[in-house]
Amino acid sequence: MEPQNDTQILELFLLGLSEDPELQPFIFGLFLSMYLVTALGNLLIILATISDSHLHTPMYFFLSNLSFVDICFTTTTVPKMLVNIQTQSKVISYEGCIIQIYYFTLLVGLDNFLLTVMAYDRFVAICHPLYYMVIMKPQFCVLLVLASWAISSLNSLLQSLMVLRLSFCTDLEIPHFFCEPNQLVHLACSDTFLNNMVLYFVAALLGGGSLAGVLYSYSKIVSSIRKISSAQGKYRAFSTCASHISVVSLFYCTLLGVYLSSAVTQNARSSATASVMYSVVTPMLNPFIYSLRNKDIKRALKTLLGRGTGKASGS
Template identity: 80%
Template structure:
C-alpha cells in the first residue's frame, strides 16, 4: 500500500457554482431573494396557523412544523454561501463544515419524516373520517413530531461521528456550495468503506421507510376516493391532499434526481445545481403550494393582514396625539 500524506485539516474550500467574478453579483442576488422569500413565506404559514383558531388541527400543526424545518433547512447552507460570495472567500473551517453537515442531515431527515407523518394524517382523514379526531389526538401528533426529531437527530449524529473519523490529504476543495456528506467521503484519503456502508444503509433505511409509508398511505387514499360515488365528493377528498402530494413529488423527485445523477454521471457541477432544487427551491415553493390551493390558509392570511392594517392606523393616531 502506498503511503499517503495525511494532514491536519483546518479548513475546506467550497467551490460553489462558478468562479467567474461577473456572475457573483447575479448569484448573490438570486440566492438572497430566494432565501428571503423562503423565510418570509414559511413564517407567514406559521403565523397564520398560530393566530387562527380554525387552523388548530393536526394537518396545520404538521404544516407549521414543516415550515419551521424548511426555514432551518435553507438557513443551514444559504447564509454561508452568501457570506462567501460577498467576502470573495470560499473557505469554511473544519468545525464549521462538520457542523453544517450535521444540521443539514438533521433537517433533510426531518423534512422526510414530516412528509410521511402528513401522509398518514391525510390517510386517517380520508379513510377513517369518523375516527379522525380520536386517532389524531394531541398526544399522538406531539409524539409523531418528537419521534421525527429523535430519529433525524440520531441519524445526523451518526453521520457526523463517521465523518470525524476521516483523514484528508492536500486536496480540500469541495465542488459544492455546502458541506455534503458524500463530498467529504469522496475527498477523504483514509479508508471510507465503513463510511460508505453506513451512509447507504442508514440513508436507504431512513429514506425508503418514510417513502414506503407515503406510498402505502396514498394507495389507500386512492382506493377510498375511487369508492366515493359522487364526483363532487371525490374532488373534495382529493383536494385535501393535493397540496401535500405536490410537495412530496417535488421533494422526492429532486432528491432522487440528485443521488441518481451523482451515482451515474459523477459530475460535480450538475450535482451542485441539482442539490439547489431540493435544498433551496423546494422549501421556497412549499408555502406557495399550500397557500394557493388552500382556502383556509388564504383566509387566515387575509385576516392576519387585516388585523395588522387595523392596528396600525390606531397606533399612528395615538402617536400623533402626543
C-alpha cells in the first residue's frame, strides 16, 4: 500500500549547523555579519556600475546582475536561519520549504549561467577584440541574461514539482540550515528513483554544459594570450580575466566539493557545513575579488562613496 501524502499538515525541522545551545549565539553573529557584508558589498557593486558611465559595458552589466543574484541567493537561506536561532525554533512550513527550494535552485542556476556568460564575454573581448562591440551589443547582452533567467526558472519549477510529487510519512528533520532539494528527496518515504534521475540529469546537462563552456572559453583565451608578443600585452589581457577566473574557481570548486564529498561520506551534517562555502561565503567574497583586482571598480566606488560623504557633510 502506498504511504499517504501528509504534506498539508507536515512540519519540517531545520536542524541547522549545530544543535549545541552554546554555539547558537556565535553562529547567529557570524551569519548575520556575513549576510550584511554580502548585501552591502554587492549593493555597492550594483550602485557603482549604475552611477559610473565608464562601467556601462557588457562585462559590468553582467557583473551587476551577478551581484543582484548573490544578494537574493543569501537572502533565500540566511534570514530564515537567523530567525530560527533567535526564536529558538527549527520549524519551517512545507510550503515555505518548497518556496525555498524553488528560489535556491533558481539562483544557483543563475549564478552558474551568468558566470558562463561572463566567460563568453571575456572570450569575445580577447579573441575577437575588433568585433567585440558588434557581437556584444546591448540587446544581445540583455537577451543572454533573460535566457539565463528563463532556463533557470524552468529548471527550478521542474525541481519543485518533482518534490511535490513525493509522499512523506512523518514530521521530518532536515540536517541542514535550509531546504536543500537533495536532502528532502532522501527523507521521502515514496519512490525517489525518478527524482534522483531528473536531479542528476539536469545537474549534468546544465551544470556540466556551463562548466564545459567556461573551460572552452578559457582554453581559447589562453591560446590567444600566448600569441601576444609583449609581456605587457599578455599581462593586460590576463588581468581582464583574473577576477572572473577567481570567482569561477571559487564557485565551481566549492559546489563540486560539497556534492562529491556528500556522495562519498553520506554525512549530511558535514555536507551542510561545507555548503556554507558556496551558498554564503562565495557571494560574500565576490565583491571583494572584483573590487580589489579592478581599477575601474575601485575608481567608481571611490566616486560613489565620495558623493555620499559630500552629501552627508553638505547637509
